[in-house]
Amino acid sequence: MKERFERHKQPWDSEEVQKLHGFAKKGMGLKAISKALTRSEESIKKRAKADKIKIAKQR
Template identity: 70%
Template sequence: MAERFERHKQPWKPEELAKLRTLAAKGMALKAIAKALTRSEESVKQRAKEDGLKIARLR
């Protein structure tokens, strides 16, 4: 069973956005970023797209 996130539709805090940018710049994978931010992969992917960030894909 997939992990459940209890933070449904919570607004992004400035600290979370800064961490997202830092982790994306380091080339971390989507799954790792989502876990570090305790957000769903879909939420992280959507926010990165809104901010124009590239997230590394696992190869």
């Protein structure tokens, strides 16, 4: 069963954006970043695309 996040359509603050950039630089996968930031995978994908960040694909 998927974990459900209670936050819906919350704006990104600068601290979360910095964390996202840091996690992506470290090569963390989408699922791990999602748990760390308590945001949905879709939300992280959208923000990463907007900021032109590459998220590592876990194998």
